[in-house]
Each structure stands twice: as C-alpha cells, then as structure tokens.
Amino acid sequence: MILSIASGKGGTGKTTVSVNLALSLGQVQLIDCDVEEPNDNIFIKADIEGSQDVSVEIPQIDPERCLNCGACANFCNFNAIVDLPSGIKIFPSLCHSCGGCKLVCQNDAISWKDKKIGYIRRGKKDDILFYDGFLDVGESRPTPIIKSLKYQIGTDIDTILDCPPGTSCSFLETVNGSDFCILVTEQTPFGFNDLKIAVEALKKMDIPFGVVINRDGIGDDEIEIFCKKETIPILLKIPYNKDIAKLYSKGESFIDCFPEISRQLVYTFYSIKSMIT
Numbered sequence: 001m002i003l004s005i006a007s008g009k010g011g012t013g014k015t016t017v018s019v020n021l022a023l024s025l026g027q028v029q030l031i032d033c034d035v036e037e038p039n040d041n042i043f044i045k046a047d048i049e050g051s052q053d054v055s056v057e058i059p060q061i062d063p064e065r066c067l068n069c070g071a072c073a074n075f076c077n078f079n080a081i082v083d084l085p086s087g088i089k090i091f092p093s094l095c096h097s098c099g100g101c102k103l104v105c106q107n108d109a110i111s112w113k114d115k116k117i118g119y120i121r122r123g124k125k126d127d128i129l130f131y132d133g134f135l136d137v138g139e140s141r142p143t144p145i146i147k148s149l150k151y152q153i154g155t156d157i158d159t160i161l162d163c164p165p166g167t168s169c170s171f172l173e174t175v176n177g178s179d180f181c182i183l184v185t186e187q188t189p190f191g192f193n194d195l196k197i198a199v200e201a202l203k204k205m206d207i208p209f210g211v212v213i214n215r216d217g218i219g220d221d222e223i224e225i226f227c228k229k230e231t232i233p234i235l236l237k238i239p240y241n242k243d244i245a246k247l248y249s250k251g252e253s254f255i256d257c258f259p260e261i262s263r264q265l266v267y268t269f270y271s272i273k274s275m276i277t
C-alpha cells in the first residue's frame, strides 16, 4: 500500500503522524517528500547510506545556428527564454523543461544540458527504509526531486509518503498514485479552510482519503460537522498534549511515552489497508 500523509495547512502534525506511524509499524518505507524542508530524519535518525543528485534538462542555444527569430521566446509561457536586443537569453531557474522551445525552433539551434537542482538520500533505521530529498537553495522546482523519490517506492513493502504542506503541485505530485491519503488537520479556522481545499483536490484525483484530527480538544467542532456532512471518515483523534509538543521540539517520537496512541496509529493503518484491498 502507498499511503500518503498530507495536510492542507503546514504545522498541523503531518510529520508527527508520518514518523510515529513508521516507527510504530516497522518494516515500512518512509519517504519524506517535503523537499523544501525535509525534517523526518530529525525524528527517525536513520543512518544515511547514500545520495544521488537530481538534475533537469534545460535548453542551450547554439549562437552559430540561432537566427534570433524569437519563436522560442514567444512560445515559452514561463518567461524562461527572453528575446532581448542583445540576443536570446535563457533563465534556467524559470525553465520547466517542457521542451516546447526546441519544438518550435526551425533551425535546430536548441539542445539540452543537465542542471542539478537538488539531491535525494537513502538510509535505514532498523527495518525502516528511509528516503528524503533536498531542493537546492534558489531552485524553484520541487517536483523532479519528488519524482526521483517516488522512483524508490518498492512493490514488496508498504510505503508512507510524507507530503509537502499545502495543495500546490508538489502536494499533487506526491499524492498522485497513492492508494489512500490521510489528511492531518487541527480544529482551527485555518486548519478547516485548508482541509476543504485538500479534500477537493483529492476528490478530483479520485484518491480515497480520511482525516486524522491532531491536537484534539482545542478549537471548535467545525471539522467534525464537515466530515459528517461529507461522509469523510475521521480515522483517529490525537489529543492535545503538551508532552507530545515537548517531545516534538526535542526531535523525539512519542511512541515510547504514548504507547496507546502508537497502537491506535497501527490499528488505523491496518484498517485503511483492509478498507482498500
């Protein structure tokens, strides 16, 4: 099973659920797809065994062949090629490697070159296979790194994908292909608003999902009313507890101090698994 763990809003406890679920289960793959701010390994403490650069292809122009016709600049919707009085200029960090500029060039003046935008790492913590990825500073395209991470998904082991926060393309890239998505939320107006956006996205992608309410006991009951109305299962409520927050701030999991919640996470996981198979 590929289980993605997401939250419309950052800071709701997505990482807490991902790492504590992985540590409670064991024999699982945990992939931290939040490549702009990966922090699962603060809690997992995996031994890193290797890393691999991630590159994208960007165009380069052969000045000998370029006719300065401007067709490539006109085509590029991302303003990554600009037709300047001094000639055609490429801005690699804006390029989405769509390939369109090369297609419209009538004089075969465009070829490709690799540009590194980040890297992924693999490691191990007991029987947990761990992966995370890092987008280089100044780069704006997390999705190729997320794709590289998702190539590591094994077919013979359950996989937990810790999604990036929000509902932008990096979230969509991560959840795409998941068998189920857990939406971690909190009972606050911001949590509720962003939950609704994530729910709409998952419905459109036809990915089954359920909700975990974190820090239960604070805020109002709007989310529960919403879930009831929309027939969205509330899979688990993790109570608000200062000691869980203290453990988080020290980079520690809660499975030893809160074994009952750990058991409930495992139970939730297997309930989902039986629901989708």
Ligand code: SF4
Residues within 6 Å of the ligand: 061, 065, 066, 067, 068, 069, 070, 071, 072, 073, 088, 104, 105, 106, 107, 108, 109, 110
């Ligand atoms: S389309 Fe080709 S020939 Fe025209 S400006 Fe771009 S690179 Fe040069």
Ligand code: SF4
Residues within 6 Å of the ligand: 059, 075, 076, 077, 078, 079, 080, 081, 094, 095, 096, 097, 098, 099, 100, 101, 102
């Ligand atoms: S590959 Fe696509 S995004 Fe990149 S410069 Fe060419 S047209 Fe623009």
